[in-house]
């Protein structure tokens with residue numbers, strides 16, 4: 169198996185728009201980079217990936233991720249799904265057998281979450297990590313790459329499940345808070361804070 173990962177990242181000045189009422193543009197850019205760093209480090213620590221590639225139209229993001237040991241791919245075609253499709257074609261050319269596409273905004277992601285998904289893909293064609301409210305998709309692991317098209321956007325979980333069904337593919341869900349809590353809204357930030365406080369208290373006792 170040659171396992172690789174793709175992380176799509178929006179231009180910093182457009183990212184986290186749902187937090188624009190609560191955070192300044194600089195704070196939002198900082199938050200995006202901090203969460204991205206966490207996701208890259210966790211993927212690296214999982215030791216199951218040959219490479220991690222960040223796909224973004226933003227030169228600042230691409231420069232930064234190379235310093236963190238990830239590969240940088242300039243978004244050739246604009247739009248979340250189109251950019252990912254083009255990036256996945258490169259991964260196929262590079263001999264990738266299993267491709268993880270994962271959001272950059274998962275601050276509670278753990279090494280065990282990543283390893284579990286790769287264990288699941290041994291016996292499934294597609295592994296989906298639902299978002300906390302159960303309609304979005306925070307991570308998608310497919311073997312081979314592009315066995316289903318990219319359909320990220322509102323209601324994507326159901327759409328991926330339908331795409332898999334139509335192709336008679338075996339799919340599995342990966343449910344864990346590390347994969348489920350993506351940060352889009354101020355409520356998500358509050359939830360994150362609650363988990364962090366709980367973890368701190370658990371470590372102190």
Ligand SMILES: Nc1nc2c(ncn2[C@@H]2O[C@H](COP(=O)(O)OP(=O)(O)OP(=O)(O)O)[C@@H](O)[C@H]2O)c(=O)[nH]1
Pocket residue numbers: 175176177178179182183184185186187223224225243246247248249251270271272273352
């Ligand atoms: N390269 C690329 N990545 C994208 C694009 N749209 C979203 N992403 C990334 O996909 C993941 C999920 O994105 P969203 O939650 O839809 O966008 P967001 O910027 O995080 O938040 P909102 O602006 O509030 O929607 C994040 O890692 C984003 O940076 C895009 O057009 N191009």
Ligand SMILES: C=C(OP(=O)(O)O)C(=O)O
Pocket residue numbers: 299303304305306319320321322323324325350352
């Ligand atoms: C893009 C997605 O998520 P969100 O915009 O909710 O982060 C998705 O779940 O497909």
